[in-house]
Amino acid sequence: MKIGLFIPCYVNQLYPNAAIATLELLQKLGADVSYPSKQTCCGQPMANSGYEHLTQSCNDLFIENFSGFDYVVAPSASCVLHIKDHLHSHADEKAAASIRGKIYELVEFLTDVLKIEKLDACFPHKVGLHQSCHGLRGLHLAQMSELVAPDFSKPKQLLNMVQGLELTELDRVDECCGFGGLFCIAEEAVSVKMGKDRITDHTKHGAEYITSPDLSCLMHMEGILQRNNSKVKIIHIAEILNCSSIKA
């Protein structure tokens, strides 16, 4: 089983540790992972801004980089959802469709494909889980609070395997953080207010860390936390799942 590691552009540039943790975690679980070095971005920043028509060369590059793998795995729910929903090709739609079907966000890859039941990880901290909207309502990583349906949560399933980790509660279990891609710039006031309110929900329940399958949400909240000199940190879920007892 050959796995292509897709590291989204901003994770590659700004959060390499989350990417390294993803790679190490997958390798620890026995997966054959490699990182195609010519990858860039899924094209979502353009598409969500209304410029999907400018994403064709991005799409072509993505297909070129990832066609040869059995699975594509990425530590970012939002980018994975974008590929699943919008990767198309004029030249080779079959190849595009194949990638749309075999791309997985890291958490769902661990729970649904590798079907892991235990983890050798330790993270003795109080952690609040931020459900990214694209992971939640797009990829269905957990049950959505609006629906009348049985509860489940793939990220919680994994976090519960981590020794010492205590999940903290939230008043609003799956409210959006307000990042929203270019929304965070175009609608700065509302975006920041949404982020502040999400953070408050975590901090008032005692979270020391906020984690998520999406770094974009975390990057936004980190910016607000740091501006306000908060001690609360953000951490990608891969870094927790890859945390050995020594590192923690």
Add this chain to the structure above:
Amino acid sequence: MKGTQDHAALAEAFNKDEDRVDWHDGALWWIRQKRDRSANQTPQWEELREAASAIKSNVISNLHDYLLQFEENLKRNGVKVYWAADAEEHNQIIYKILSEKNINQMVKSKSMLTEECHLNEYLAERGIDVINSDLGEYIQQIDNEPPSHIVLPCIHKKKEEIGELFHEHLGTEKGLSDPTLLTRVARKHLRNVFMTRRAALTGVNFAVAETGEYVVCTNEGNADMGAHLCEVQIASMGLEKIVPERKHLGVFLRLLARSAIGQPITIYSSHFRKPRPGQEMHLVLVDKGRSALLARPDFRDSLKCIKCGGCMNTCPVYRKSGGLSYHNTISGPIGAILAPNLDMKKHADLPFASTLCGSCSNVCPVKIPIHDQLYKWRQVIVKEGYSASRKTFSMKAMALTLSSPEIYKTAGKTGRWILNHAPFAINNKFNPWYKQREMPDSPKQSFGEWYAKNGSKS
């Protein structure tokens, strides 16, 4: 109206008073929670949504036939039927009905459509006085402000502000803000209105093609007061309000009030079918962009909307920016997908006033994929040339960078170098990110660079 400011600017102004934002957000979240409790207590809630969506799919696919059937049955019941292509034609029809009877005062209830058509202003210019009798609408009318929410028109106003308005317009004691007492005053005032108006206009929640009856749902009973006391009863309805058969009402009436405010059903679900002896009934079928919407396959599902307002209550952007920041009669997520169809230039900002979180689509009782439509409207708006050229330029630059691994690597490296060595170039007031957020820490090497050195070893 606050002029030509876009949603972002109006939302920023709304956010100047953070306590008010918290209060507004909390009030609407409370309603969302009521909706959740109510949905969870309803057996087969998700199946009900699915059924409602399917019934409405049938309606919009066969709208022509259902409308003709409805018209035929209305006529058989003795109701006069009119067709209006747009707001102007709608307003002319209403004016003609009233002026032929020498009526110069009318009471109105439960109609967002006539708000959209600016009927009150049109009639006022022609000497006809209209009073909105839904309490929230009434409050907005005396304040000369449009509704900020389709179900809760003055949800953005605090009770003290309403007390002040009542003091100014209805002569209540200064400082009186008790909701019960204020409501009693409004009730007394409106009683007199109902007793003296010869004409009453209502909106329509559901129009039954099979029988030619229409249903108006209210909690205050004001639609009934108006309709039962008047000699000329008028209804204005959008073409999409049809349901095929009476039995289908059971699905929609169970969903409407639960989705709107978490109430099992509205206090009044009034069926109007034929005029009383001596009374006239008129019904105006209004297109106003609906058939244009029907002709847009990507967006036609928005015609399923039953105007419950559930998407507004759940939308974090709506809750934290206020309905008036959408500068459109119908605000929130549903307004943002309906408005561009009516005037794309004027409403080009609205589909971008969303994080695409998708909560709206999940609460929608007729399962309109609202957030998918927001995404699709963005594509249409850009293609039709309604986005800023500055934005188009930067998007093209981004597309170029991201389609070349080499340019991307250089750009990434440069960006990180600037963050590390010249943060002042980014951390300044021209950067909206930096206004209230720190920039991310910039690592020395990217993952790609790390992998090139360590990847084979790991």
